[in-house]
Amino acid sequence: MFRSFHNSLTRAQSKLMFGICALFTVIILGLLGLVAGYLVSIGVGSLSWSFFTELPTGRPESPGGMRHAIEGTVILIALASFVGIPLGLLVGIYLAEYSKEWWLAGPVRFIADVLAGVPSIVVGILGYELLVVPLGRYNGWAGAMALAFIMVPIVARTTEEMLRLVPNTYREASLALGATKARTILRVVVPAATGSIVTGVMLAVARVAGETAPLLFTALGSRLLTRNPNQPFPSLTVQVFTYATGPYPEQKRLAWAGILVLISLIFVLNLAIRYMARRPGIAS
Amino acid sequence: MNQSMLPSVTLTTATPARPRRPWRSILRQRGWHIGADTLLALLVRGSAAVVIIMLVGLLWVLAAAALPSIRTFGWSFITGTDWRPNELQVPRKGPDGKIVIEDGEVAMDTLPPRFGALPVIYGTTVSSLLALAFAVPISLGAGLFLVRVAPKLRIAGAISFLVEFLAAIPSIAYGLWGLFVLVPFLQGHVESSLQGMLLKVPGLHWLFYSTIHIGNSAIERAIPMTGRDMLCGSLILAIMILPIITAVGRDVLAAVPRVQIEGTLALGATWWQSSREMLRFSRSGLFGAVMLGLARAAGETMAVTMVIGNSNQIIPSVFAPAQTMSSLLANEFAEASSPIHRSALIEVALILLVMSLAFNVTARYLVVGTEARTAAAH
């Protein structure tokens, strides 16, 4: 099959392809450095205390800060998590623990994967049709629920995978000692996989923190500090998009700072996920 | 796994320290035995049902809202190239082809809005395929490197983390970078030099000139090299799907049994020859990884909207502005004024959804299938 002797052409070809593969790896890392590095360096220059504390002034020359947008994103993520995480956890438990007794588990797993691939802008349109039109206005609930829609499949699948990694001996021991199935799951299996489940939750939070498209037609956006989800709701991503696509340089500076904040948050979450995955535990 | 890792198990036979909740005993007295078991089973199956409802509901709501547009335009929606949300007043032409004049005034016909989605389907397809063309070689090469070389250098973990971080960067960050870095770079340096080099090559004329039809005449215009075009959109998409294809590809390649690799080496293969065998062995899984990247590229919105030029036309050149299905939705959905416009946009969303779901399902089947086959081969 292969030349049992290496002529110089084959060797040279192999060395060349090796070099190309190494180069490609460097390219990927280089692109990361280019993109993230550029965003960080410009963002750092634009970041100031007023970014976090001030509200928009309405004047493009000195636009103020993005405090309303930061609070808005935090509230939206909190509301979305309130619905998305429990639902995702329950589905994950279903897929991991109840799959043998109910024929529905296979289709549900398939559907959870399918849902993970829905483009986020389509989720936004669904949110508009279901939650904006009937309620009569753009509101924060629609935005939060659109984000929850995105969170559920991520939390469900990672929870399922982490629960599957818990050895069956745990379950068998618990049942042998007389615990009911619910007690087994809730008091034995889930706590054993808590660290890994938390990483799944953090993945979901990191994902929806950066989403823009689902919020465009649901929460819309606002210049006001809003705590009432019945109204159009500000968010960091939409505000950055609005400022970035406009012509005013001062607003663009704020957009850069906003992106830096967003990327830092996601970086920290990713680091935390990596750290927790490395701790000694079942899921190593 | 050491003893200290075993969590404590509460025994149901022990008497609970807290008093029983009153509602439970009330229910039990009435003959309802609802234990925690039933409750959990109910909750869990209920949420499974919710997940099914989520998908079915999504398809149902979109299909119902798109129905008026489907009924009005039928197949011409997918084949038509005219996306015109406004009514157009055109002079009425008589059977002889001449303009009809009534009462001394030119008689006008009002053409209703027309929606043909072919330009955006073209935009999504071409930008995604171009993105794949850029990204797949780089991803597979890097995947090979990560699986075969990096573990020996002990940098595999760090590189994997960085690749995953690249995947986690939100779309709008890429959009910002593309808008303020890539677009000026392409506009100022790359595209003009490309134009200088390639114009002399015969047969590439169509890259730099487009023909437009006004009335009865056709005019050839030079395509301005603005940097905000299909090329830029594809490049941004390529950068965005690189980490996904790399990560999944690396996993697929890592699952190749060592026996295979050792076998090729025993037969005297060079590094590249054995790598090629690895690629061949896991080709369906790699194809699945590529499809995952394709699915992500097709559904990507924010980054593409900011750099693709937003022109709802089919112009074959990569230097011409374009529009994808998702950027069309981002631009027009918030203010679709007429119900038929909104319905047409939702039909586009439906097509986009079906497209990306098809890619995702195929990808999943291929990747999972590969893992199953690899496990069976052990």
Next chain:
Amino acid sequence: MMTWLRQAAVVVLSLGTAVAVAETRINGAGATFPNPIYQRWVVDYQKAHPDVKIDYQSIGSGGGIKGISDKTIDFAGSDAPMNKKELQAAGAPVVHIPTVAGSVVMAYNLPGFQGEIRLTGQLIADIYVGRIAKWNDAKIGAINAGANLPDLGITPVWRTDGSGTSFVFTNYLVTQSDEFAGSIGAGKQVKWPVGQGGKGNDGVTAVVQSTPGAMGYVEMNYATANKIPFALVRNRDGRFVKASADTVAAAGEGVLEQMKQTLAVDLWNQPGENAYPIAAFTYVIVYHDLAYLKDPNKAKALVGFLNWATSKDGGQSMASSMDYAPLSPGVQKKVKAALDSLMWQGKEIAPAQ
């Protein structure tokens, strides 16, 4: 577990209601054309009336009209008056209230070019239809005698969203070129054969800013605030006029008589020596009966804000400095009468400050 759930439910429900009681929040959305001055107005009005919080999202006139028709917003901003179909879809009678008049200028990006470009309506139409592809085309050179126009391709920039600015611009061009009228037509959202799109006035400005050779139609404030040059346009009387608060006011001089049944009148292509040809009013659109606001305080606050915005000492005093033309005294009177006629569930609203 149950107490935690109960506590959480209480917190969540009170989130919504507690804040709503203390203040009046009014949501408006629509045209990007007047957005710079509307943003100033809502902030300044809030300084004087701290409990009235008005939020205006500039999503384009089409979005505003759709929002007020669906009643998803409290007032709409639009440069394009609602057409017959839209009025039908709205159901109840609406009132168009002109707030300021502004101009649509042709902003361009010609690096290194000194001097001012002159254009006619026919030329602009030819550029957007695609007939004229380069800046040094003979037709442009003919009316810009002596200007050293570069051999650079023209990228016409237009609006991707449903835009009142597009409405004004296309309606003006329809009066200037039959070819434009037959191939592109007029409307808030039309099909443009060549060039690139931007979202909102700000999007178009950003595209023009970053693309050498581009030309786009934007509201004047966007061009002046970003120091982008714009062209002189030939008006109906044959003079080349530069857009300014005065030339827009000149365009608005004769329209008072046209404001009979509705206050929505066209300002483009008006006669007058000093009139800028691509001028337009921008309107706030509300229903005649404000009952859809569901809160009488909201209705009072909205009427109060609109009265302040259209009064000489209130919002109108900021107009000229931001390159908009304030409403003439005659128009202001008609606007005041229209605002006084707004009803709440069939009854008059108590006069606001």
